[in-house]
Amino acid sequence: MRLAELSERSGVSAATIKYYLREGLLPPGRRITATQAEYDEEHLRRLRLVRALIQVGRVPVSSAKEVLTALRDEELGWSERLGTAVWSLPHGPAPDDADPVTASARRTADELLEHLGWSHRGGDGVAPVAPPYEMLVTAITTLARLGYPCSAADLEPYARGMERLAVDDLDLVERYAPEEQVEAAVALTVLYEPVLLGLRRLAQGEEARRRFAGQ
Amino acid sequence: MRLAELSERSGVSAATIKYYLREGLLPPGRRITATQAEYDEEHLRRLRLVRALIQVGRVPVSSAKEVLTALRDEELGWSERLGTAVWSLPHGPAPDDADPVTASARRTADELLEHLGWSHRGGDGVAPVAPPYEMLVTAITTLARLGYPCSAADLEPYARGMERLAVDDLDLVERYAPEEQVEAAVALTVLYEPVLLGLRRLAQGEEARRRFAGQ
Numbered sequence: 001m002r003l004a005e006l007s008e009r010s011g012v013s014a015a016t017i018k019y020y021l022r023e024g025l026l027p028p029g030r031r032i033t034a035t036q037a038e039y040d041e042e043h044l045r046r047l048r049l050v051r052a053l054i055q056v057g058r059v060p061v062s063s064a065k066e067v068l069t070a071l072r073d074e075e076l077g078w079s080e081r082l083g084t085a086v087w088s089l090p091h092g093p094a095p096d097d098a099d100p101v102t103a104s105a106r107r108t109a110d111e112l113l114e115h116l117g118w119s120h121r122g123g124d125g126v127a128p129v130a131p132p133y134e135m136l137v138t139a140i141t142t143l144a145r146l147g148y149p150c151s152a153a154d155l156e157p158y159a160r161g162m163e164r165l166a167v168d169d170l171d172l173v174e175r176y177a178p179e180e181q182v183e184a185a186v187a188l189t190v191l192y193e194p195v196l197l198g199l200r201r202l203a204q205g206e207e208a209r210r211r212f213a214g215q
Numbered sequence: 216m217r218l219a220e221l222s223e224r225s226g227v228s229a230a231t232i233k234y235y236l237r238e239g240l241l242p243p244g245r246r247i248t249a250t251q252a253e254y255d256e257e258h259l260r261r262l263r264l265v266r267a268l269i270q271v272g273r274v275p276v277s278s279a280k281e282v283l284t285a286l287r288d289e290e291l292g293w294s295e296r297l298g299t300a301v302w303s304l305p306h307g308p309a310p311d312d313a314d315p316v317t318a319s320a321r322r323t324a325d326e327l328l329e330h331l332g333w334s335h336r337g338g339d340g341v342a343p344v345a346p347p348y349e350m351l352v353t354a355i356t357t358l359a360r361l362g363y364p365c366s367a368a369d370l371e372p373y374a375r376g377m378e379r380l381a382v383d384d385l386d387l388v389e390r391y392a393p394e395e396q397v398e399a400a401v402a403l404t405v406l407y408e409p410v411l412l413g414l415r416r417l418a419q420g421e422e423a424r425r426r427f428a429g430q
Contacts, residue, residue, distance in 0.1 A: 056357075078427050083420055118417055139407075161376050184363070199370070201347035201404065212292070
Protein backbone atom coordinates (compact mmCIF):
# COMPACT_ATOMS: atom_id res chain seq x y z
CA MET A 1 0.00 0.00 0.00
CA ARG A 2 1.03 3.63 -0.50
CA LEU A 3 1.59 6.13 2.31
CA ALA A 4 -1.93 7.56 1.85
CA GLU A 5 -3.51 4.15 2.42
CA LEU A 6 -1.23 3.42 5.41
CA SER A 7 -2.41 6.73 6.86
CA GLU A 8 -6.05 5.96 6.10
CA ARG A 9 -5.93 2.46 7.59
CA SER A 10 -3.94 3.42 10.69
CA GLY A 11 -5.65 6.72 11.41
CA VAL A 12 -2.19 8.34 11.73
CA SER A 13 -1.59 11.43 9.58
CA ALA A 14 0.86 11.21 6.65
CA ALA A 15 3.02 13.92 8.25
CA THR A 16 3.29 11.90 11.49
CA ILE A 17 4.14 8.71 9.56
CA LYS A 18 6.93 10.59 7.74
CA TYR A 19 8.24 11.78 11.10
CA TYR A 20 8.24 8.22 12.47
CA LEU A 21 10.09 7.04 9.32
CA ARG A 22 12.75 9.77 9.74
CA GLU A 23 13.18 8.87 13.44
CA GLY A 24 13.62 5.18 12.58
CA LEU A 25 10.50 4.15 14.51
CA LEU A 26 9.16 2.59 11.30
CA PRO A 27 11.32 0.65 8.83
CA PRO A 28 11.48 2.30 5.36
CA GLY A 29 9.02 1.13 2.73
CA ARG A 30 10.04 -0.71 -0.43
CA ARG A 31 11.00 2.04 -2.86
CA ILE A 32 9.06 1.79 -6.16
CA THR A 33 9.85 5.16 -7.77
CA ALA A 34 12.16 8.03 -6.77
CA THR A 35 9.36 9.59 -4.73
CA GLN A 36 7.11 6.68 -3.79
CA ALA A 37 7.43 3.68 -1.51
CA GLU A 38 5.24 0.67 -0.86
CA TYR A 39 4.24 -0.39 2.67
CA ASP A 40 2.85 -3.71 3.90
CA GLU A 41 0.81 -5.19 6.76
CA GLU A 42 3.95 -5.34 8.92
CA HIS A 43 4.27 -1.55 8.62
CA LEU A 44 0.65 -1.16 9.62
CA ARG A 45 1.11 -3.32 12.75
CA ARG A 46 4.32 -1.54 13.69
CA LEU A 47 2.62 1.83 13.20
CA ARG A 48 -0.23 0.79 15.50
CA LEU A 49 2.31 -0.18 18.18
CA VAL A 50 4.21 3.10 17.82
CA ARG A 51 0.96 4.99 18.16
CA ALA A 52 -0.11 2.91 21.17
CA LEU A 53 3.20 3.70 22.87
CA ILE A 54 3.51 7.38 21.96
CA GLN A 55 -0.01 8.73 21.52
CA VAL A 56 -1.84 6.59 24.04
CA GLY A 57 0.90 5.55 26.47
CA ARG A 58 2.68 8.94 26.30
CA VAL A 59 6.04 7.19 25.95
CA PRO A 60 8.78 9.62 24.79
CA VAL A 61 10.02 9.00 21.22
CA SER A 62 13.51 8.05 22.50
CA SER A 63 12.05 5.37 24.84
CA ALA A 64 9.78 4.10 22.07
CA LYS A 65 12.90 3.47 19.96
CA GLU A 66 14.46 1.41 22.78
CA VAL A 67 11.31 -0.66 23.10
CA LEU A 68 11.17 -1.35 19.37
CA THR A 69 14.83 -2.45 19.49
CA ALA A 70 14.09 -4.82 22.37
CA LEU A 71 11.13 -6.26 20.47
CA ARG A 72 13.39 -7.17 17.57
CA ASP A 73 15.80 -8.98 19.93
CA GLU A 74 15.44 -12.62 18.89
CA GLU A 75 17.18 -13.75 22.09
CA LEU A 76 14.24 -12.64 24.20
CA GLY A 77 11.35 -15.00 24.79
CA TRP A 78 7.79 -13.91 24.09
CA SER A 79 6.92 -13.02 27.68
CA GLU A 80 10.12 -10.93 28.04
CA ARG A 81 9.24 -9.03 24.87
CA LEU A 82 5.78 -8.38 26.21
CA GLY A 83 7.22 -7.29 29.58
CA THR A 84 9.74 -4.99 27.89
CA ALA A 85 7.00 -3.26 25.93
CA VAL A 86 4.52 -2.86 28.78
CA TRP A 87 7.19 -1.88 31.32
CA SER A 88 8.53 0.81 29.02
CA LEU A 89 5.31 2.73 29.62
CA PRO A 90 5.67 5.67 32.01
CA HIS A 91 5.12 4.55 35.60
CA GLY A 92 5.10 7.97 37.24
CA PRO A 93 7.67 9.41 39.65
CA ALA A 94 10.29 7.02 41.08
CA PRO A 95 10.28 6.41 44.86
CA ASP A 96 12.42 8.88 46.84
CA ASP A 97 14.69 6.59 48.84
CA ALA A 98 16.07 9.52 50.86
CA ASP A 99 12.65 9.65 52.56
CA PRO A 100 12.20 7.23 55.51
CA VAL A 101 8.50 6.87 54.58
CA THR A 102 9.67 5.21 51.33
CA ALA A 103 11.59 2.52 53.26
CA SER A 104 8.42 1.70 55.17
CA ALA A 105 6.39 1.65 51.92
CA ARG A 106 8.91 -0.80 50.41
CA ARG A 107 8.44 -3.10 53.40
CA THR A 108 4.66 -2.97 52.92
CA ALA A 109 4.97 -3.69 49.18
CA ASP A 110 7.46 -6.53 49.80
CA GLU A 111 5.23 -8.08 52.45
CA LEU A 112 2.28 -7.95 50.05
CA LEU A 113 4.19 -9.44 47.11
CA GLU A 114 5.74 -12.17 49.24
CA HIS A 115 2.31 -13.07 50.60
CA LEU A 116 0.91 -13.22 47.05
CA GLY A 117 3.91 -15.14 45.69
CA TRP A 118 4.51 -12.41 43.11
CA SER A 119 7.94 -11.31 41.92
CA HIS A 120 9.08 -7.70 41.97
CA ARG A 121 12.05 -8.46 39.75
CA GLY A 122 12.15 -7.98 36.00
CA GLY A 123 13.24 -10.88 33.79
CA ASP A 124 16.46 -11.09 31.76
CA GLY A 125 16.69 -8.27 29.28
CA VAL A 126 14.10 -6.29 31.21
CA ALA A 127 14.55 -3.81 34.08
CA PRO A 128 16.15 -5.44 37.17
CA VAL A 129 13.28 -4.18 39.30
CA ALA A 130 9.77 -4.25 37.82
CA PRO A 131 8.69 -0.62 37.12
CA PRO A 132 5.13 -1.29 38.38
CA TYR A 133 6.68 -2.34 41.72
CA GLU A 134 8.30 1.10 41.94
CA MET A 135 4.96 2.67 40.97
CA LEU A 136 3.30 0.79 43.83
CA VAL A 137 5.98 1.92 46.33
CA THR A 138 5.52 5.56 45.29
CA ALA A 139 1.73 5.27 45.67
CA ILE A 140 2.00 3.69 49.15
CA THR A 141 4.47 6.44 50.17
CA THR A 142 2.08 9.17 48.99
CA LEU A 143 -0.83 7.61 50.88
CA ALA A 144 1.22 7.52 54.09
CA ARG A 145 2.52 11.08 53.65
CA LEU A 146 -1.01 12.43 53.22
CA GLY A 147 -2.22 10.73 56.40
CA TYR A 148 -3.75 7.59 54.84
CA PRO A 149 -1.26 4.84 55.72
CA CYS A 150 -2.10 1.39 54.36
CA SER A 151 -0.93 -2.08 55.32
CA ALA A 152 -0.23 -5.12 53.15
CA ALA A 153 -3.56 -6.52 54.42
CA ASP A 154 -5.41 -3.38 53.23
CA LEU A 155 -3.88 -3.80 49.77
CA GLU A 156 -4.51 -7.52 49.41
CA PRO A 157 -8.11 -7.30 48.12
CA TYR A 158 -6.95 -4.86 45.43
CA ALA A 159 -4.13 -7.20 44.42
CA ARG A 160 -6.52 -10.19 44.30
CA GLY A 161 -8.93 -8.17 42.19
CA MET A 162 -6.19 -7.28 39.72
CA GLU A 163 -4.99 -10.90 39.70
CA ARG A 164 -8.47 -12.02 38.58
CA LEU A 165 -8.65 -9.28 35.94
CA ALA A 166 -5.17 -10.14 34.59
CA VAL A 167 -6.72 -13.41 33.38
CA ASP A 168 -9.29 -11.39 31.40
CA ASP A 169 -6.52 -9.01 30.23
CA LEU A 170 -4.43 -11.86 28.82
CA ASP A 171 -7.50 -13.55 27.32
CA LEU A 172 -8.16 -10.33 25.40
CA VAL A 173 -4.54 -10.24 24.20
CA GLU A 174 -4.71 -13.86 23.07
CA ARG A 175 -7.64 -13.06 20.79
CA TYR A 176 -5.13 -11.43 18.49
CA ALA A 177 -2.76 -13.25 16.11
CA PRO A 178 0.67 -13.96 17.70
CA GLU A 179 2.42 -11.22 15.69
CA GLU A 180 -0.17 -8.68 16.89
CA GLN A 181 -0.11 -9.62 20.57
CA VAL A 182 2.68 -7.37 21.81
CA GLU A 183 1.04 -4.27 20.35
CA ALA A 184 -2.35 -5.43 21.65
CA ALA A 185 -0.87 -5.94 25.14
CA VAL A 186 0.54 -2.40 25.21
CA ALA A 187 -2.59 -0.82 23.77
CA LEU A 188 -5.01 -2.76 25.97
CA THR A 189 -2.95 -2.16 29.13
CA VAL A 190 -3.11 1.57 28.56
CA LEU A 191 -6.58 1.85 27.03
CA TYR A 192 -8.32 -0.19 29.72
CA GLU A 193 -6.95 2.08 32.48
CA PRO A 194 -9.63 4.79 32.04
CA VAL A 195 -12.23 2.01 31.60
CA LEU A 196 -11.25 0.58 34.99
CA LEU A 197 -11.06 3.94 36.75
CA GLY A 198 -14.40 5.07 35.29
CA LEU A 199 -16.08 1.80 36.29
CA ARG A 200 -14.54 2.07 39.77
CA ARG A 201 -16.02 5.53 40.33
CA LEU A 202 -19.43 4.36 39.07
CA ALA A 203 -19.25 1.29 41.31
CA GLN A 204 -18.32 3.47 44.30
CA GLY A 205 -21.39 5.61 43.59
CA GLU A 206 -23.60 2.51 43.53
CA GLU A 207 -22.08 1.19 46.75
CA ALA A 208 -22.37 4.61 48.47
CA ARG A 209 -26.05 4.87 47.48
CA ARG A 210 -26.64 1.34 48.78
CA ARG A 211 -24.96 2.07 52.12
CA PHE A 212 -25.99 5.60 52.80
CA ALA A 213 -29.39 5.86 51.11
CA GLY A 214 -31.28 8.77 52.65
CA GLN A 215 -28.34 9.98 54.77
CA MET B 216 -2.58 26.11 66.50
CA ARG B 217 -0.54 28.75 64.64
CA LEU B 218 0.06 28.78 60.90
CA ALA B 219 3.49 27.17 61.37
CA GLU B 220 1.98 24.19 63.18
CA LEU B 221 -0.83 23.89 60.63
CA SER B 222 1.86 23.76 57.95
CA GLU B 223 3.92 21.24 59.89
CA ARG B 224 0.98 18.94 60.59
CA SER B 225 -0.52 19.11 57.09
CA GLY B 226 2.74 19.00 55.15
CA VAL B 227 1.51 22.03 53.14
CA SER B 228 3.88 25.02 53.00
CA ALA B 229 2.93 28.23 54.83
CA ALA B 230 2.97 30.13 51.52
CA THR B 231 0.49 27.66 49.98
CA ILE B 232 -1.77 27.85 53.06
CA LYS B 233 -1.78 31.67 52.77
CA TYR B 234 -2.72 31.34 49.10
CA TYR B 235 -5.62 28.99 49.97
CA LEU B 236 -6.78 31.48 52.65
CA ARG B 237 -6.71 34.36 50.13
CA GLU B 238 -8.64 32.28 47.59
CA GLY B 239 -11.29 31.39 50.16
CA LEU B 240 -10.53 27.67 50.01
CA LEU B 241 -9.87 27.74 53.75
CA PRO B 242 -11.96 29.72 56.26
CA PRO B 243 -9.96 32.43 58.06
CA GLY B 244 -8.44 31.57 61.43
CA ARG B 245 -9.55 33.17 64.70
CA ARG B 246 -7.55 36.39 64.88
CA ILE B 247 -5.58 36.67 68.16
CA THR B 248 -3.28 39.62 67.41
CA ALA B 249 -3.05 42.03 64.46
CA THR B 250 -0.69 39.66 62.67
CA GLN B 251 -1.50 36.24 64.07
CA ALA B 252 -4.43 33.87 63.82
CA GLU B 253 -5.29 30.61 65.50
CA TYR B 254 -6.36 27.51 63.50
CA ASP B 255 -8.10 24.37 64.68
CA GLU B 256 -8.61 20.71 63.74
CA GLU B 257 -11.37 21.71 61.30
CA HIS B 258 -8.81 23.82 59.39
CA LEU B 259 -6.45 20.87 59.29
CA ARG B 260 -9.15 18.56 57.88
CA ARG B 261 -10.25 21.15 55.32
CA LEU B 262 -6.63 21.70 54.31
CA ARG B 263 -6.15 17.98 53.76
CA LEU B 264 -9.23 17.91 51.52
CA VAL B 265 -8.07 20.95 49.54
CA ARG B 266 -4.69 19.32 49.05
CA ALA B 267 -6.26 15.99 48.05
CA LEU B 268 -8.37 17.79 45.45
CA ILE B 269 -5.74 20.15 44.06
CA GLN B 270 -2.37 18.48 44.55
CA VAL B 271 -3.37 14.85 44.16
CA GLY B 272 -6.59 15.02 42.13
CA ARG B 273 -5.33 17.91 39.94
CA VAL B 274 -8.65 19.71 40.36
CA PRO B 275 -8.39 23.38 39.24
CA VAL B 276 -8.64 25.91 42.11
CA SER B 277 -11.93 27.28 40.72
CA SER B 278 -13.53 23.79 40.70
CA ALA B 279 -12.17 23.08 44.19
CA LYS B 280 -14.08 26.16 45.40
CA GLU B 281 -17.32 24.83 43.90
CA VAL B 282 -16.81 21.47 45.59
CA LEU B 283 -16.20 23.08 48.96
CA THR B 284 -19.37 25.13 48.54
CA ALA B 285 -21.37 21.97 47.73
CA LEU B 286 -19.93 20.24 50.79
CA ARG B 287 -21.25 23.03 53.01
CA ASP B 288 -24.71 22.68 51.48
CA GLU B 289 -26.79 21.34 54.36
CA GLU B 290 -29.61 20.46 51.98
CA LEU B 291 -27.57 17.69 50.41
CA GLY B 292 -27.52 14.23 51.97
CA TRP B 293 -24.26 12.53 52.85
CA SER B 294 -24.07 10.39 49.73
CA GLU B 295 -24.75 13.41 47.48
CA ARG B 296 -21.97 15.35 49.21
CA LEU B 297 -19.65 12.44 48.67
CA GLY B 298 -20.71 12.13 45.03
CA THR B 299 -20.28 15.87 44.45
CA ALA B 300 -16.74 15.76 45.81
CA VAL B 301 -15.62 12.64 43.95
CA TRP B 302 -17.35 13.62 40.71
CA SER B 303 -15.69 17.02 40.74
CA LEU B 304 -12.39 15.27 40.07
CA PRO B 305 -11.19 15.55 36.46
CA HIS B 306 -12.56 12.71 34.35
CA GLY B 307 -10.58 13.34 31.18
CA PRO B 308 -11.89 14.55 27.81
CA ALA B 309 -15.67 14.55 27.25
CA PRO B 310 -17.08 12.21 24.57
CA ASP B 311 -17.25 13.77 21.10
CA ASP B 312 -20.89 13.26 20.14
CA ALA B 313 -20.26 14.44 16.57
CA ASP B 314 -18.38 11.16 16.05
CA PRO B 315 -20.59 8.14 15.14
CA VAL B 316 -18.18 5.88 17.07
CA THR B 317 -19.26 7.73 20.23
CA ALA B 318 -22.92 6.82 19.64
CA SER B 319 -21.94 3.17 19.42
CA ALA B 320 -19.79 3.48 22.57
CA ARG B 321 -22.78 4.98 24.41
CA ARG B 322 -24.90 1.99 23.41
CA THR B 323 -22.19 -0.37 24.73
CA ALA B 324 -21.91 1.56 28.02
CA ASP B 325 -25.72 1.72 28.39
CA GLU B 326 -26.08 -2.01 27.71
CA LEU B 327 -23.41 -2.75 30.34
CA LEU B 328 -24.94 -0.46 32.97
CA GLU B 329 -28.45 -1.74 32.34
CA HIS B 330 -27.22 -5.33 32.67
CA LEU B 331 -25.47 -4.47 35.95
CA GLY B 332 -28.41 -2.46 37.27
CA TRP B 333 -26.21 0.61 37.70
CA SER B 334 -27.34 4.16 37.16
CA HIS B 335 -25.54 6.55 34.85
CA ARG B 336 -27.43 9.51 36.22
CA GLY B 337 -26.19 11.82 38.93
CA GLY B 338 -28.38 12.45 41.95
CA ASP B 339 -30.08 15.73 42.88
CA GLY B 340 -27.56 18.50 43.29
CA VAL B 341 -24.97 16.52 41.34
CA ALA B 342 -24.28 16.45 37.59
CA PRO B 343 -27.30 15.20 35.57
CA VAL B 344 -25.07 12.57 33.95
CA ALA B 345 -22.44 10.86 36.10
CA PRO B 346 -18.98 12.12 34.99
CA PRO B 347 -17.46 8.61 35.29
CA TYR B 348 -20.10 7.42 32.78
CA GLU B 349 -18.78 10.02 30.32
CA MET B 350 -15.23 8.88 31.12
CA LEU B 351 -16.24 5.30 30.29
CA VAL B 352 -17.85 6.35 26.99
CA THR B 353 -14.69 8.23 25.96
CA ALA B 354 -12.52 5.20 26.82
CA ILE B 355 -14.73 2.79 24.83
CA THR B 356 -14.67 5.22 21.88
CA THR B 357 -10.85 5.41 21.96
CA LEU B 358 -10.55 1.62 22.08
CA ALA B 359 -12.82 1.27 19.02
CA ARG B 360 -11.03 4.04 17.09
CA LEU B 361 -7.65 2.37 17.64
CA GLY B 362 -8.90 -0.97 16.36
CA TYR B 363 -9.72 -2.62 19.71
CA PRO B 364 -13.53 -2.57 19.83
CA CYS B 365 -15.06 -3.98 23.00
CA SER B 366 -18.55 -5.23 23.83
CA ALA B 367 -20.59 -4.93 27.01
CA ALA B 368 -19.74 -8.61 27.64
CA ASP B 369 -15.99 -7.85 27.38
CA LEU B 370 -16.37 -5.09 29.97
CA GLU B 371 -18.51 -7.01 32.43
CA PRO B 372 -15.66 -8.78 34.29
CA TYR B 373 -13.97 -5.38 34.79
CA ALA B 374 -17.21 -3.90 36.14
CA ARG B 375 -17.74 -6.88 38.47
CA GLY B 376 -14.16 -6.54 39.70
CA MET B 377 -14.68 -2.85 40.46
CA GLU B 378 -18.03 -3.63 42.12
CA ARG B 379 -16.26 -5.99 44.54
CA LEU B 380 -13.50 -3.45 45.22
CA ALA B 381 -16.01 -0.64 45.83
CA VAL B 382 -17.00 -2.56 48.98
CA ASP B 383 -13.36 -2.39 50.15
CA ASP B 384 -13.17 1.27 49.07
CA LEU B 385 -16.19 2.23 51.18
CA ASP B 386 -14.98 0.09 54.10
CA LEU B 387 -11.75 2.12 54.06
CA VAL B 388 -13.74 5.38 54.02
CA GLU B 389 -15.90 4.23 56.93
CA ARG B 390 -12.80 3.74 59.10
CA TYR B 391 -12.66 7.51 59.37
CA ALA B 392 -14.82 9.67 61.63
CA PRO B 393 -17.99 10.94 59.88
CA GLU B 394 -16.62 14.50 59.52
CA GLU B 395 -13.49 13.13 57.84
CA GLN B 396 -15.21 10.75 55.43
CA VAL B 397 -15.77 13.07 52.48
CA GLU B 398 -12.12 14.10 52.37
CA ALA B 399 -11.08 10.46 52.87
CA ALA B 400 -13.34 9.39 49.98
CA VAL B 401 -11.79 11.96 47.63
CA ALA B 402 -8.23 11.24 48.75
CA LEU B 403 -8.61 7.46 48.67
CA THR B 404 -10.37 7.48 45.28
CA VAL B 405 -7.46 9.37 43.77
CA LEU B 406 -4.59 7.87 45.75
CA TYR B 407 -5.61 4.26 45.16
CA GLU B 408 -5.63 4.75 41.38
CA PRO B 409 -1.84 4.32 40.96
CA VAL B 410 -1.99 1.46 43.52
CA LEU B 411 -4.54 -0.32 41.34
CA LEU B 412 -2.76 0.37 38.06
CA GLY B 413 0.62 -0.70 39.49
CA LEU B 414 -0.88 -3.91 40.91
CA ARG B 415 -2.60 -4.57 37.58
CA ARG B 416 0.67 -4.37 35.64
CA LEU B 417 2.40 -6.64 38.18
CA ALA B 418 -0.50 -9.12 38.01
CA GLN B 419 -0.33 -9.09 34.20
CA GLY B 420 3.38 -9.92 34.42
CA GLU B 421 2.63 -12.86 36.72
CA GLU B 422 -0.15 -14.11 34.47
CA ALA B 423 2.01 -13.71 31.33
CA ARG B 424 4.85 -15.68 32.95
CA ARG B 425 2.41 -18.39 33.98
CA ARG B 426 0.92 -18.68 30.48
CA PHE B 427 3.95 -18.20 28.30
CA ALA B 428 6.80 -19.58 30.44
CA GLY B 429 9.70 -20.46 28.14
CA GLN B 430 8.08 -18.95 25.04
